[in-house]
Structure formats: C-alpha cells, structure tokens
Amino acid sequence: MDKAVIETIRLNLYYGDFLALEEVNIRIHRHRITAIIGPSGCGKSTLLRCFNRMNDLVESTKVEGQILIEGEDILSDKMDLISLRKKVGMVFQRPNVFNLSIYDNLRFGLRIHRMMSEKKKIDEAVQNALEHVGLWDELKDRLKKNARTLSLEQQQRLCIARVIILKPDIVLLDEPCSTLDPVSTLKIEELLRILKRDYTIVIVTHNMQQAARVSDETAFMHLGKLIEFAGTAEIFSNPKEKLTENYISGRFG
Amino acid sequence: MSRKIREFGVEGCIKLSGLLVIIFVILIFLLLLKESLSLFGVYPFKDFLTGTKWLPVSDPPKFGIVPLLLGSIYVTVGAIVICVPLGVASAMFIAEVAPAGFKHILKSLIEILASIPSVVLGFIGIVWLGPFLKTTFHLSTGMCGLTGSLLLAYMALPTIISISEDAIVSVPKSYKEAAFGLGATRWQTLWRIILPAASSGIIASIMLGIGRVIGETMVVLMVTGNSPIIPHTLLQPLRTLTATIAGEMGETVSGSDHYYALFATGLILFIITFLINLIADIYLQRTKK
Numbered sequence: 001m002d003k004a005v006i007e008t009i010r011l012n013l014y015y016g017d018f019l020a021l022e023e024v025n026i027r028i029h030r031h032r033i034t035a036i037i038g039p040s041g042c043g044k045s046t047l048l049r050c051f052n053r054m055n056d057l058v059e060s061t062k063v064e065g066q067i068l069i070e071g072e073d074i075l076s077d078k079m080d081l082i083s084l085r086k087k088v089g090m091v092f093q094r095p096n097v098f099n100l101s102i103y104d105n106l107r108f109g110l111r112i113h114r115m116m117s118e119k120k121k122i123d124e125a126v127q128n129a130l131e132h133v134g135l136w137d138e139l140k141d142r143l144k145k146n147a148r149t150l151s152l153e154q155q156q157r158l159c160i161a162r163v164i165i166l167k168p169d170i171v172l173l174d175e176p177c178s179t180l181d182p183v184s185t186l187k188i189e190e191l192l193r194i195l196k197r198d199y200t201i202v203i204v205t206h207n208m209q210q211a212a213r214v215s216d217e218t219a220f221m222h223l224g225k226l227i228e229f230a231g232t233a234e235i236f237s238n239p240k241e242k243l244t245e246n247y248i249s250g251r252f253g
Numbered sequence: 254m255s256r257k258i259r260e261f262g263v264e265g266c267i268k269l270s271g272l273l274v275i276i277f278v279i280l281i282f283l284l285l286l287k288e289s290l291s292l293f294g295v296y297p298f299k300d301f302l303t304g305t306k307w308l309p310v311s312d313p314p315k316f317g318i319v320p321l322l323l324g325s326i327y328v329t330v331g332a333i334v335i336c337v338p339l340g341v342a343s344a345m346f347i348a349e350v351a352p353a354g355f356k357h358i359l360k361s362l363i364e365i366l367a368s369i370p371s372v373v374l375g376f377i378g379i380v381w382l383g384p385f386l387k388t389t390f391h392l393s394t395g396m397c398g399l400t401g402s403l404l405l406a407y408m409a410l411p412t413i414i415s416i417s418e419d420a421i422v423s424v425p426k427s428y429k430e431a432a433f434g435l436g437a438t439r440w441q442t443l444w445r446i447i448l449p450a451a452s453s454g455i456i457a458s459i460m461l462g463i464g465r466v467i468g469e470t471m472v473v474l475m476v477t478g479n480s481p482i483i484p485h486t487l488l489q490p491l492r493t494l495t496a497t498i499a500g501e502m503g504e505t506v507s508g509s510d511h512y513y514a515l516f517a518t519g520l521i522l523f524i525i526t527f528l529i530n531l532i533a534d535i536y537l538q539r540t541k542k
Contacts, residue, residue: 085435
C-alpha cells in the first residue's frame with residue numbers, strides 16, 4: 001500500500017458536548033483529488049478543517065485520535081501551526097480576498113513567512129502564482145487594483161493563487177464553488193485538474209456532480225461518520241453501503 | 254378616515270422635529286454670523302483673523318484671534334498625540350485579544366469613563382495633575398497646555414475606543430480566517446489585515462475625538478492657565494477659543510465690540526468643529542460601504 005499524505009486514526013471531534021466527528025479513519029493519497037461529500041451537517045467541513053487545524057479557532061473544540069500529515073502528528077503540542085498552515089493551504093467557501101491590491105493579497109503570505117524580500121523575486125512569484133491559476137493575462141496590467149473589484153470567480157482564483165504562492169503540499173478547498181455560477185464552477189474544476197499535478201487536493205462539496213467530475217477518490221460522510229471511501233467511479237457506480245447509494249441516488253440529502 | 258388623519262399627524266410631527274433640528278443649527282449659525290458681522294463693521298476682519306494680540310480691555314482694544322487659535326490647536330494636537338495610540342491600542346485589545354468576560358467589564362468601564370463630568374477632571378487637574386507636572390518639569394506653574402492636553406486626551410478616549418472597536422469588530426470574519434489559513438499569527442492578522450480594513454472607522458473615531466477635544470471648555474478653562482499669548486511650547490500657560498468665550502462673556506457689556514468679538518470667536522469655533530465632524534461623517538459613511 002502506498003503512503004498516505006494525510007491519515008487520520010480514530011479521529012473524534014467534539015464541539016462542546018456534540019460529537020461532530022466519530023471514529024474517522026481516512027487515508028488521502030498524493031497528487032490525487034479527494035472529494036468529501038455528504039448531507040449538510042455531516043461533518044465534512046469539520047473534517048477538512050482538522051487538516052490544518054482551523055478548528056482551533058472555534059471555542060470549546062476537543063479533538064481525540066491522531067491526524068498524520070506526511071507521517072507527522074499535527075495534533076501534538078509541539079506542532080508549529082504556522083508552518084502547518086503554510087504546508088496545508090485552505091481555500092474557503094466564499095472568496096475571502098483581503099481589502100488590499102491584487103499584488104498585496106499575494107504578497108501577504110510571502111511576507112508573513114519571510115519567504116523572500118527581493119522585489120524581483122516577489123514579482124516573479126506573483127506572476128507564477130497568477131499564471132498557475134490562469135489569471136495572469138487578465139490581470140497583469142492592474143495588479144495594483146483592489147482585489148475586491150474582481151469578479152467572484154476571479155476572486156476565488158486569486159484565493160487559490162494566494163495559497164499556492166506559498167508552495168504548499170496540500171490544498172484544502174471548502175465548497176469553493178458554492179457562490180459561483182455554473183460556467184465559473186467548470187473553470188475552477190478545470191483548474192483543479194491542472195493543480196493536481198503539483199499538489200494533493202482535498203475538496204469538500206455538496207454538489208455530487210462536481211465530486212463525480214473532478215475527483216479521483218470520494219469519501220461519503222453521514223452524521224459525523226465516514227461511511228464509505230473509495231475510487232470515485234466505484235462510489236458512484238457501485239457503492240457498497242446502502243446509505244451511500246441512497247444519498248447519491250438523491251433519496252436524501 | 255380617522256386612521257388616515259392620525260397617520261398624517263404622526264408623519265407631520267416627525268417631519269417637523271427633524272426640520273426643527275436643522276432650522277436650529279441654521280439659526281445658531283446665522284446668529285453667530287450676524288453678531289460677528291457687527292464686529293467686522295468696526296474692526297477689520299483681516300486684523301481679527303491674523304492679529305497676534307488679544308487685548309480686549311486695552312485702549313484701543315485688540316482682537317487678534319491667533320493666540321487663541323494656536324492655543325486650541327496646541328492643546329488639541331497634544332491631546333490627540335496622546336490619546337490616539339492609546340485609544341486604538343485599547344480598541345484592538347478589547348476587540349481581538351480580551352476574553353469575553355473581561356471585554357464586558359472593560360466596555361462598561363469605558364462608558365463610565367465617558368460619563369465623568371469635565372468639571373471633575375478639571376478639579377483633578379488643579380489639585381493633582383498640575384502640581385505633579387510642575388514639579389516634574391520644573392515649571393513656574395502647572396496650569397499649562399500639557400495639563401489640558403492630558404485631561405482632554407482622557408476625555409476623548411471613550412469616543413475613540415468605542416468607535417474604533419466597532420470598526421475593528423465589523424471587519425468581516427472571513428478576512429481573519431483567510432489570514433489564519435495562510436499561517437499568519439494573531440498579531441500579523443491584526444496589524445496587516447484587520448487594522449487597514451478598519452482604517453476609515455478608526456479615522457472617523459479620531460476626527461470625532463478631535464471634535465470633542467476642540468469644543469471642550471470647562472477643563473481647559475480650569476487648567477490651562479488662561480493667558481492669551483502665543484504659546485511656544487505645551488509647557489506654557491495658554492488659552493483656547495472656548496475658554497476665552499466662557500471666561501470673558503460674563504465681563505462684557507452686551508452690544509460692545511468685545512461682546513461681538515466673542516461671537517466672532519464662536520463663529521470660528523463653529524466652523525472648525527463643523528468641518529471636523531463633516532470629515533468624520535465622510536469616513537463613517539465609507540466604513541458602511
């Protein structure tokens with residue numbers, strides 16, 4: 001069996017008394033797109049947010065079990081959250097560009113991690129990141145404009161660029177297309193397929209077609225439990241669990 | 254039918270109240286203007302605005318407003334330099350750092366701070382702060398600009414803290430999430446993302462603080478020494494526009510040149526505070542967008 005990039009072992013997560021994740025064991029592989037699907041409230045976003053410990057921001061969260069990222073237990077006290085989040089980047093549901101110029105949005109991460117100081121190198125990195133997400137040609141002449149003047153799709157691409165400029169290993173996406181129109185959604189999906197070559201991608205989506213279109217592997221969650229995890233084709237054509245079948249055939253959700 | 258009449262009546266009353274407020278402002282402005290113009294009939298406007306001596310009871314009297322204007326500006330600038338860093342830092346602390354329970358205590362304490370009567374602060378200035386500054390800086394008197402600046406800074410703090418805090422809290426949470434998601438520390442997020450995003454609200458709070466400081470009368474009347482000469486440092490006694498009006502109005506004969514000169518001083522003060530509030534309002538509007 002090949003080595004997993006992300007592995008959880010008997011992961012439990014409580015919000016106060018509420019058990020949001022129960023005994024989750026999942027192994028996510030390198031350079032694949034893994035989709036996490038399930039009805040709302042099933043814990044899919046919660047699981048995703050465990051991978052870069054964004055749940056730490058929510059008060060009274062308690063986590064049990066282990067999460068290994070490239071073999072390292074990220075729940076340990078010794079874990080440096082700053083380098084973890086640099087390695088495991090996250091794109092959120094709504095495009096959350098900063099109220100700064102396009103250029104400064106991209107430079108922010110480089111600055112806080114003190115990755116480079118020469119203007120030439122920063123310019124290069126900015127250009128690279130924008131080329132990577134297919135924005136360079138559109139935006140190269142207006143890098144100084146406020147990022148919030150962009151269309152939502154462009155903003156979401158910029159958010160992806162803002163993550164990959166830090167050269168992460170893993171990119172987490174939390175329903176990245178839920179505020180976008182269908183055409184923009186397809187464009188973002190196309191982008192994910194390209195990014196797969198360089199990054200391990202985990203995407204949470206409530207849109208089953210999206211999971212079917214874009215992912216290599218799919219995890220189905222229900223009420224905090226991981227019900228089934230297999231190749232996307234298998235999940236959608238030949239699910240092993242009754243619950244999975246009911247969900248993907250649209251009987252609940 | 255009767256309901257319609259009632260509707261009409263209520264609407265009319267509300268409209269009238271709104272209009273009355275505007276009318277009063279205009280009337281006050283016109284009164285100030287009319288009385289000031291009476292002065293400028295006998296005393297040239299240019300001498301009033303550029304004169305460096307305020308000697309209302311000498312013969313002939315001199316009504317140069319420059320020393321008073323400078324007095325107000327010195328005290329205000331001093332107060333702002335002291336209270337802006339303090340106020341913005343407190344707002345940051347309350348909005349982002351303090352734990353929930355402590356936050357509530359702090360916020361109510363700040364409201365209490367705002368409700369201390371200015372005459373009480375003046376009192377503290379006379380019996381404690383003034384003598385303290387006198388011995389610390391070896392001054393001939395503790396009743397000086399700095400005493401006023403310190404107390405006024407204290408008075409402007411609640412305004413600056415509460416409005417800045419609102420501005421910081423209203424920065425979308427998603428910014429914070431994005432910054433943390435990229436690996437920023439709390440301080441980096443606050444300094445590089447949240448503060449710039451809240452900047453128009455913070456500027457508005459500073460402008461309102463300035464408005465409060467420049468219009469304040471009682472404290473400066475009590476502690477700044479009241480000498481209408483051009484100040485060179487904040488450690489000298491000085492006198493502000495407000496203190497001049499409050500201090501001299503009782504001694505003037507109604508209808509005299511001195512009386513009109515005080516109105517003209519009031520007009521200048523009115524114009525300054527109006528402009529400052531206007532700027533504050535522009536920035537507040539900008540935050541709402």
